[in-house]
Amino acid sequence: MHAGVILVGGIGLPWLRDLDYGTQWIERVRNEEWPEGVLLEDLSYAAHRVLHRLQELDLTRVVLVGAMPRDIDPPGTIRRYRLDLSQPPVAEVHDRLSEAVMGIIDLDHTLVVCRHWGGFPADTVIVEVEPEDREFGLGFSDTVEGTVAMVATIVRREVQRPADVDSDAPMTSPPNGAMPPPSPSPNALLFPARPTGPVS
Amino acid sequence: MCFKNLPIEFDNGGNARLKEGWKDPYAFSPTPSRSYLEKLAAGAAGAAGHDHAKGPPSLRDWSIDPVTRVAGALAIHTVLDLEKRTAVEAHSLAMLFRGYEIILKGRDPRDAIDISSRACGVCGGVHSTVSSLAIEQAFGIIPPPLGITVRNLGEVAEMFYDHPLHLGLLAGPDYSTAIVSVTNPELIPIAERTPAKHSRVHGFSTIKDIMDGFNPLEGKIYLEAIEQTRTARIMCTLMYGKYPHPSTLVPGGVSTTVSTTTFNEYYSNLGKIFDYAKRLCGIWDDILDFFLEVNPAYALVGDRPANLIQTGIWDDPTAYDATFKNCDAWGNRRYSSPGVILDGKLVTTDLTRINMGIEEFVTHSFYEDWAENGMKRGRFPTDPLGNPLSPYHMWNKETIPRAEGKNFKEKYSWDTAPRWDRIAMESGVVGRMWTTALAGHLPDNPFISSTGDGLRIVMPRYEMPEMELFWKIPERLNAFERNRGRAYGVAFTAAIGMICLQQAFEYWRKGETAVSTTYSIPKDERMAVGFWEAGRGYLTHHLHMDKGRIVNYQINTPSTWNASPRDPFDNPGPYEEAIVGTPILESNSGDDIKGIDILRAIRSFDPCMPCTTHIDTGHGIITREVNSCGCTLE
Numbered sequence: 001m002h003a004g005v006i007l008v009g010g011i012g013l014p015w016l017r018d019l020d021y022g023t024q025w026i027e028r029v030r031n032e033e034w035p036e037g038v039l040l041e042d043l044s045y046a047a048h049r050v051l052h053r054l055q056e057l058d059l060t061r062v063v064l065v066g067a068m069p070r071d072i073d074p075p076g077t078i079r080r081y082r083l084d085l086s087q088p089p090v091a092e093v094h095d096r097l098s099e100a101v102m103g104i105i106d107l108d109h110t111l112v113v114c115r116h117w118g119g120f121p122a123d124t125v126i127v128e129v130e131p132e133d134r135e136f137g138l139g140f141s142d143t144v145e146g147t148v149a150m151v152a153t154i155v156r157r158e159v160q161r162p163a164d165v166d167s168d169a170p171m172t173s174p175p176n177g178a179m180p181p182p183s184p185s186p187n188a189l190l191f192p193a194r195p196t197g198p199v200s
Numbered sequence: 201m202c203f204k205n206l207p208i209e210f211d212n213g214g215n216a217r218l219k220e221g222w223k224d225p226y227a228f229s230p231t232p233s234r235s236y237l238e239k240l241a242a243g244a245a246g247a248a249g250h251d252h253a254k255g256p257p258s259l260r261d262w263s264i265d266p267v268t269r270v271a272g273a274l275a276i277h278t279v280l281d282l283e284k285r286t287a288v289e290a291h292s293l294a295m296l297f298r299g300y301e302i303i304l305k306g307r308d309p310r311d312a313i314d315i316s317s318r319a320c321g322v323c324g325g326v327h328s329t330v331s332s333l334a335i336e337q338a339f340g341i342i343p344p345p346l347g348i349t350v351r352n353l354g355e356v357a358e359m360f361y362d363h364p365l366h367l368g369l370l371a372g373p374d375y376s377t378a379i380v381s382v383t384n385p386e387l388i389p390i391a392e393r394t395p396a397k398h399s400r401v402h403g404f405s406t407i408k409d410i411m412d413g414f415n416p417l418e419g420k421i422y423l424e425a426i427e428q429t430r431t432a433r434i435m436c437t438l439m440y441g442k443y444p445h446p447s448t449l450v451p452g453g454v455s456t457t458v459s460t461t462t463f464n465e466y467y468s469n470l471g472k473i474f475d476y477a478k479r480l481c482g483i484w485d486d487i488l489d490f491f492l493e494v495n496p497a498y499a500l501v502g503d504r505p506a507n508l509i510q511t512g513i514w515d516d517p518t519a520y521d522a523t524f525k526n527c528d529a530w531g532n533r534r535y536s537s538p539g540v541i542l543d544g545k546l547v548t549t550d551l552t553r554i555n556m557g558i559e560e561f562v563t564h565s566f567y568e569d570w571a572e573n574g575m576k577r578g579r580f581p582t583d584p585l586g587n588p589l590s591p592y593h594m595w596n597k598e599t600i601p602r603a604e605g606k607n608f609k610e611k612y613s614w615d616t617a618p619r620w621d622r623i624a625m626e627s628g629v630v631g632r633m634w635t636t637a638l639a640g641h642l643p644d645n646p647f648i649s650s651t652g653d654g655l656r657i658v659m660p661r662y663e664m665p666e667m668e669l670f671w672k673i674p675e676r677l678n679a680f681e682r683n684r685g686r687a688y689g690v691a692f693t694a695a696i697g698m699i700c701l702q703q704a705f706e707y708w709r710k711g712e713t714a715v716s717t718t719y720s721i722p723k724d725e726r727m728a729v730g731f732w733e734a735g736r737g738y739l740t741h742h743l744h745m746d747k748g749r750i751v752n753y754q755i756n757t758p759s760t761w762n763a764s765p766r767d768p769f770d771n772p773g774p775y776e777e778a779i780v781g782t783p784i785l786e787s788n789s790g791d792d793i794k795g796i797d798i799l800r801a802i803r804s805f806d807p808c809m810p811c812t813t814h815i816d817t818g819h820g821i822i823t824r825e826v827n828s829c830g831c832t833l834e
Contacts, residue, residue: 014318045444046321052430094416101365101429102808103321103444116417136303 004060006159008034009043009050011066011107018075018131018144021067022107029152038159047100047113054119061123063158065151066107067131067144075132076143078191080154083124088112125158127151150191202553205622208588216556216587226574226590230563230768233609236279236289258282264795265293274763274807277608278779278798282790287798290772290779291608292763294615297566301599304753309335309721309745310451312753316741317445319755320808322365323734324444325358325436327741327755334730334743335451336522339719345517346707347453347715349700350439352514352535353466354446354454355732356697357435360428360473362735363629363690366806367480368425369416371683374800375487376414376422383786383796387494394490398482401667407490410483421483428476435469438462453716463704470697471662477691478659478667484687488680497783502679502801504777505543508631509620509761511554511731511738512538514696516643517703524584524729527551531731532641535648535696538731539635540620544673546638551731552587554620555740559592560756561617564610564765568600573768580744584727594742594754595727613765617773618756624767626774627737627758628805630677630685633692637673647695657691660698679778679804686806721748734758736806759808775802 012023023044030040039057043050043064054062073079093116096109107128114120129151133141140148202208207225208216218225234242240257260282265275273296279289300319304312312335316327329351336343343351373379381388391407404410413421433443440446441456448455456462491498512534519533531538531551539549540557548554562569571578571591578596580589589595605611619625636642637650649656654672671688674681707713725746732739737758744752764773772780778801786796 048426048429049433049444052433090417097417097426098369101322101369101426103324105321136299 004037004058006038006061006063007054007057007059008038008040008063008065008155008159010041011064011105011110012044013105014044015136015138017133017135017137018067018129018140019069019134021129021131021140021144022065024140025065025148025151028148035159043110044105046103046105047109048097050110051114051117051119054114059121060163061125061159062120063125063127063155064107064110065127065155067129068107069131069134073130075130075141076147077130078127078147078150078154079130080125080127080191083111083115083120083126085115085120085122085124088115123163127154127158154191202548203557203621206557206590208556216553218588224575226592228574228768230573231770233564233766233770235608259288262793262795264799274802276775276779276798276802280784280793285784287779287782287784290776291612292615292765292773292775294613294763297601297614300755301753304750307750308748309338309743309750312741312743312750313449314445314447316755319757320734321444322362322808323358325354325440325446325449326732326734326739328446328449329355330730330732330739330741332449332451332730333522333732334728334741336719337524337730338726338728338743338745339451339722341452341717341719342520342522343453343717344712344714346458346704346712347717348515348517348520349704349707350454350456350458350715351449352700353697353704354436354439355513356693356700357432357439359693359735360432360435360690362806363686363693364425364428364432364476364480367484367683367686368422368428370806371800371803372414372421372425373416374796374803375411375491376416376419377408377411378415379796380411383788383794386787390494391490396486397489398486401482402479402486404483404486407486410487413483424476431469431472435466438466450716452719455716458715460708463701463708467701470694470701473690473694473697474659474662475664477694478664478669480687480690481669484684488684492680495785497785498680499676499678501782501785501797502682502778502804503676503781504626504774506541506634506677507543507623507625508539508541508634509554509625509627509738510537510539510631510635511551511733511740512536513733514700527731532639533643535642535699536632536733537636537639537641539639540625541631541634541638542623546635549635549639549641552583552585555729556583556587556589557620558594559590559619559622560594560597561592561619561767563617563768564612565616566601566603566611566614567616568602570598570600571596580727594740594756595744595752597752597754599754613763615760615763615765617764617767618761619767622767622769624764624771624773624777625761626677626805627761628682628685629689629735629737630674630682631737632733633671633685633689634673637671645699647698648692655688655692657688657695659691659694679800682804723748734808736762736808757808759805762805763807775805775807778802778805
């Protein structure tokens with residue numbers, strides 16, 4: 001049990017196959033049973049709007065889920081990292097906010113803008129998947145489809161762990177910006193891409 | 201006469217018809233595109249004033265790619281005359297293809313509401329709304345009065361997102377201490393000792409204080425604009441249930457559950473806008489007047505002829521019946537009037553005439569010319585009332601991407617070139633108020649009146665006392681007046697919000713609480729159009745459906761007009777017109793030129809370029825940036 005709310009947010013790009021991962025993943029797991037105090041929301045909107053939403057909630061923990069094409073890991077790789085909450089460079093905040101206010105949805109925009117204004121609680125974790133299919137359309141590629149159950153397992157572990165316990169691996173995020181370090185890295189927990197099929 | 205260039209005339213009863221004796225009335229021979237140097241050599245108009253005895257001019261290509269602080273991918277190419285310190289040539293390049301028209305083919309028409317909504321990340325409901333209007337016209341249904349009013353209130357709220365963020369975050373920083381100290385440091389000490397005329401309203405003592413307020417990320421005006429978008433989102437959500445991209449806008453009204461509480465909450469937030477608008481008008485009057493007083497040449501920045509086109513918004517629930525047959529009647533009852541203005545004079549406010557005068561050319565765009573220079577007859581030679589239509593009209597348009605001939609003489613943009621009576625038209629907030637002021641169609645109300653030379657706007661008391669504002673029709677259309685118009689547009693919109701809210705309470709009190717109506721999907725062939733406006737102005741969705749499916753769906757937005765490339769007659773689009781003649785007033789020279797004056801010209805339009813689900817049909821490339829303003833292109 002946690003005193004405040006744990007927010008699990010999905011960030012995706014509608015109708016763009018794997019890039020819509022965050023949105024679709026949330027929809028798939030929304031009706032499953034989650035511990036009390038866990039709020040699942042689609043956060044697929046502009047960064048400053050997400051900031052406003054975070055400010056409205058009494059949050060103890062945030063877990064963000066999405067697909068980000070970093071092109072540093074094979075498609076289907078799951079990266080889990082704890083967000084570094086230090087201040088991003090001001091110029092980067094301005095550039096990203098200028099895009100975000102025009103409606104551009106982007107996980108990194110959200111991380112940078114919300115960090116700048118202190119929107120995230122200290123315990124914020126990102127679970128992102130390396131996409132394969134970035135074409136227009138519905139559904140995921142087989143490779144990314146194969147990550148859905150594993151991501152659910154990871155997120156459940158995140159929402160159930162006690163406060164102040166950072167899961168089972170040393171994790172930080174990069175000192176500046178929202179990008180996680182290139183793989184392989186001691187700072188991010190990687191779940192390598194696996195063949196399509198059920199995840200045990 | 202309504203049209204000077206199109207082959208349309210009117211009989212004594214005001215009925216439009218094609219002029220007689222024209223074999224191919226809409227045909228034309230494209231005019232070869234000429235550069236500034238070629239015009240100069242030929243002594244052509246627009247290139248006059250150069251003293252040939254002094255030798256060739258000192259020209260320099262200068263490009264901005266991408267233009268930042270605009271929505272999406274816009275590039276600008278200019279040629280600067282370094283001796284005259286003036287832009288002499290310009291090309292506006294929309295860099296990405298959108299593809300909605302192709303995505304929507306063959307779908308259930310109702311899909312257009314959700315899918316087209318994604319055309320814009322700022323205006324999250326306007327495309328859904330205009331799509332609903334087109335569909336309810338095709339289906340032959342009429343929303344109940346409160347459904348129309350709720351739709352109006354949602355649109356009001358959307359403007360409170362669009363305008364503040366543009367003024368505070370996108371255009372505003374161009375007038376900030378951070379920018380001006382780099383481009384025109386000589387203005388800073390003058391600003392420090394210049395008192396702000398409206399300081400008692402907005403709280404900034406000097407012009408320098410206002411410029412500090414525009415500083416990115418830390419200025420008070422900048423930060424307040426971000427906070428303001430929260431209020432807008434709350435108001436949108438009250439009417440739409442969800443924002444952005446609401447799912448409650450449907451043919452025949454809205455599916456939102458509303459109550460007295462809904463309207464009360466909306467009212468409490470609208471009050472905040474009243475005060476915000478009062479401050480905003482004072483801020484922008486002070487900063488713009490300061491620049492114009494320090495150097496009157498700023499009036500030339502972004503200057504172009506006052507040729508404007510608006511489709512109108514905010515329907516009178518007692519007049520709107522969704523039909524094309526009566527669109528002139530209900531269009532003229534809108535709280536923001538539709539209209540066409542040429543050289544500052546109102547030509548028409550009739551939606552049928554606005555509609556029949558529109559053509560969309562692709563001579564310099566990356567598309568195939570489906571009408572073969574106007575020689576090919578369109579599928580619909582007339583609208584449903586028998587008014588003539590060009591083969592280049594949206595109901596006749598075919599979207600056929602073809603990225604070939606990439607150079608300024610041939611094709612250089614994914615944007616098309618919409619024209620009204622073959623003239624480049626601009627659309628925006630300033631045009632919205634200009635047409636409303638000249639049309640004089642506003643119904644009696646306590647909040648806004650058109651005076652013929654402007655709009656008188658009463659902002660009710662909230663924390664600040666009631667205040668009367670007056671927006672005067674400007675003497676010229678330039679970057680500064682576009683921004684000033686947008687600031688006053690917040691007050692104009694808030695006043696309309698108050699009118700609509702009072703109507704909502706009245707319908708509720710009378711028990712007329714229905715917000716939607718039932719419908720069935722017709723299986724026969726239908727054509728319809730939704731006329732509405734985005735924050736930036738003009739917005740139409742033209743629908744052709746048959747057997748319950750979309751045959752053709754064409755979206756035309758304000759930035760389609762504003763960002764357009766040259767037309768077949770070598771006439772530039774509005775951005776291009778506004779840049780040519782813009783003086784370089786920054787104090788930097790040579791390689792140090794920052795281009796702030798050109799950027800002010802462009803940003804004053806509040807560009808909205810495509811960033812959404814654009815597809816390069818040749819390679820299937822989808823860009824990273826998704827779900828933003830794809831208003832401009834296909």
